[in-house]
Amino acid sequence: MSDLPRLRIWEDPAIRRALSWYVAVAENYRPAKFRIAATLPTPLDLASSGEDALWVELDRLTPLFLERWQAIRAGAPLPTPAPGPSLLELCRALSYRMLAHCNFCPWDCRVDRAAGTKLGACKLAAGSRVSAHFHHTGEELFYRGTQGSGTIFFTSCNMRCAFCQNGDISTDKDNGVEANPRVIAAMAWTLRREGCHNINWVGGEVVIHLHAIVDAIALLGRDFTPKPAELARARQTKADRFSAFDERPAAAAYNGKFNVPMLWNSNFFVTPESMKILRVLIDAWLPDFKFGPGRCAMSLAKTPWYWETVTRNLALLAEWDEDFTIRHLVMPNHVDCCTFPVLEWIAGNMPAAPVNVMAQYHPDNFCDPASDKYRPQYAGIARPPLSAELAQSWHRARELGLAFETATFDGRYAISL
């Protein structure tokens, strides 16, 4: 057991309720979803079956998975893994089928990224690059805990936020180092054995790397042990490699097998197909909800269908009774058009969901007047938010009765019970 459950943040019933599965997996009281998925066999030959047949099989197995998940939540033991292909390998097969006509996100580019002759809006072929991975101590307290969130940063993005706070990663698809699924799995394996409370998949945007991440998770669900060469390659992007972390395999295991909660840290510009695959693999979700229903997603991020996509995916999380928390970044001059409608939608649709109403916006990427990249059309967001804008945002969240104070001001709770 780590110090995570002893932090005062769990005194907040909204946080406790929203993240109960996540904590149980983080503390290895329960197996992660990918371990459960590996126990559900499929009779299909995954290589020779058509894609339609694979989706039908996912639809058949998902209710069985959910029934098993609920039983395990209630204390039932984890059955033994399927000796042959399982729901886990089915998810991997489906994500590679999607890659060949890519519809991971609503751009729906339909390009064959496996062939790589034509690229879509994210500019990626089949390869994935990792910019950095490390024990992240800047995420929300329930994710960073005392040992850090095991964060893996992938390059490129499917949105074009002019103010991106990770512009070096999201706008430069060639940043970092190419990493195949075994190397990515080696990163996750090491971070967890070094004590991280979760594996935090992030970018840029992560859904554009769906095939590589699902493949890495499938490996981790099948007794994966990295080879020395894979560990050496993974180490190239380990930003905290010169810090000393004790490896404790027992702290990364449930019933002797590798275990860790998977955290999906995403802009949530994701298709229903991707969501269906992720549903059986992801233990906790950390979606952004940036823009209101007006034109801001287009004018600031060149992203159509933003509001309808993100609200649909958030509604799915609530309907599926998933563990999740929402992030909203307060932007200068966008309180009325973005912050208020976002908070009001959450209050009207999922009032108990923990929300981090974030104050850390700073002008970056194309919005920084001190940078060569600066574009005057973004003058309206070329400054930090005013104290008054932050105060209005938090006041509105309070008026709406949102569960936001603990996530937003979590430094108050960073002490043990």
Ligand code: SF4
């Ligand atoms: S991930 Fe999205 S942007 Fe990239 S090719 Fe696929 S559909 Fe297009």
